[in-house]
Amino acid sequence: MMLVKGTHYRTIWLEGSRVRMINQPLLPHSFEIFDSTDHQETAAAIRTMIVRGAGAIGAAGGFALAQAALEAPEKGFFDYVDRAFVTIRSTRPTAQNLFYSLERVLRAIKAAGNPALSKRAAVQEAEAIADQDAAACKRIGELGKSLVPDPARVLTHCNAGWLAFVDWGSALSPLYAAKREGKKVFVWVDETRPRCQGAFLTAWELGEENVPLALIPDNASGYYMKKGEVDMVIVGSDRIARNGDVANKIGTYEKAVLARENDIPFYVAAPISTIDWECRSGDDIPIEERSEDEVLSICGRDKHEELKSVRIAPSGTKARNPAFDVTPAKYISAIITEKGIVKPHDLISLK
Numbered sequence: 001m002m003l004v005k006g007t008h009y010r011t012i013w014l015e016g017s018r019v020r021m022i023n024q025p026l027l028p029h030s031f032e033i034f035d036s037t038d039h040q041e042t043a044a045a046i047r048t049m050i051v052r053g054a055g056a057i058g059a060a061g062g063f064a065l066a067q068a069a070l071e072a073p074e075k076g077f078f079d080y081v082d083r084a085f086v087t088i089r090s091t092r093p094t095a096q097n098l099f100y101s102l103e104r105v106l107r108a109i110k111a112a113g114n115p116a117l118s119k120r121a122a123v124q125e126a127e128a129i130a131d132q133d134a135a136a137c138k139r140i141g142e143l144g145k146s147l148v149p150d151p152a153r154v155l156t157h158c159n160a161g162w163l164a165f166v167d168w169g170s171a172l173s174p175l176y177a178a179k180r181e182g183k184k185v186f187v188w189v190d191e192t193r194p195r196c197q198g199a200f201l202t203a204w205e206l207g208e209e210n211v212p213l214a215l216i217p218d219n220a221s222g223y224y225m226k227k228g229e230v231d232m233v234i235v236g237s238d239r240i241a242r243n244g245d246v247a248n249k250i251g252t253y254e255k256a257v258l259a260r261e262n263d264i265p266f267y268v269a270a271p272i273s274t275i276d277w278e279c280r281s282g283d284d285i286p287i288e289e290r291s292e293d294e295v296l297s298i299c300g301r302d303k304h305e306e307l308k309s310v311r312i313a314p315s316g317t318k319a320r321n322p323a324f325d326v327t328p329a330k331y332i333s334a335i336i337t338e339k340g341i342v343k344p345h346d347l348i349s350l351k
């Protein structure tokens with residue numbers, strides 16, 4: 001369970017018609033809650049990554065559509081909801097949880113049949129998705145902790161902890177569970193350029209949980225693997241194809257290949273809601289391409305704690321910025337879900 005300075009939070013939740021979420025771009029320097037009053041604002045929060053991470057994006061999408069139902073006029077109610085659905089689904093393309101949540105909430109709205117009942121159904125369904133997400137991640141921790149040796153030196157990429165879900169997290173959940181059982185867990189945290197989710201978010205989150213860590217440059221993981229200082233790699237996922245190929249933050253593929261080369265187990269932790277049964281392989285997974293500015297500059301705090309972005313490349317340099325890559329199933333030792341731990345080629349048994 002997520003504790004920030006001893007208080008239990010969820011990453012995102014609904015309060016009346018407001019969606020409240022941890023303002024992630026402000027971390028680790030300040031912990032603030034961002035309030036969104038309508039579905040447009042929640043959609044913008046997903047797009048600008050105030051909320052990010054597959055599960056949290058999914059919950060945000062569900063809550064945004066519930067907000068749209070609450071806001072919709074009696075006349076033209078279903079048209080308003082349909083338009084909101086299109087707006088919210090166009091925020092980010094890769095995380096399957098967004099489409100999973102939106103479709104569930106839309107189905108609940110349509111099944112209820114009239115505006116008053118649909119409003120209630122939308123809220124109930126969005127809340128249920130968030131609760132199920134939290135329960136699934138807790139279970140991933142309970143199951144996955146058996147894979148964590150004692151002591152363990154674990155490498156992770158990006159942020160797949162409780163900030164990336166409603167609670168508990170995916171890749172970090174087994175580590176929290178192992179630690180709570182008394183195992184000695186140490187984490188190598190990849191910085192995860194260009195947005196530095198490892199440096200900004202995972203380092204902060206593990207610090208809140210008192211898990212010892214070392215932040216390393218993205219290109220240092222092979223060095224530590226080869227030296228025998230990494231016992232396992234664990235990452236989350238934004239979308240898993242039915243053949244067990246896994247999309248996750250750019251750079252994950254390299255870690256998997258390096259892990260194989262060095263005989264280190266490579267695990268993916270994700271709830272069933274991240275699996276896209278319609279995608280036959282990773283080739284079908286849409287990969288978000290983000291602004292080149294994220295690559296051409298780097299963002300951080302100066303000595304006065306002021307947020308600054310500084311350019312690191314010659315002006316006029318062109319850049320490319322794919323946000324995710326696909327790790328082929330053959331590099332993955334196992335996928336940890338709430339329904340069990342499976343080999344990637346057995347994923348279909350969970351359907």
Ligand code: MRU
Binds near residue numbers: 238
């Ligand atoms: O671009 P982000 O920060 O939303 O990407 C997040 C990741 O890639 C996580 O590793 C992924 O969502 C898995 S954990 C939910």
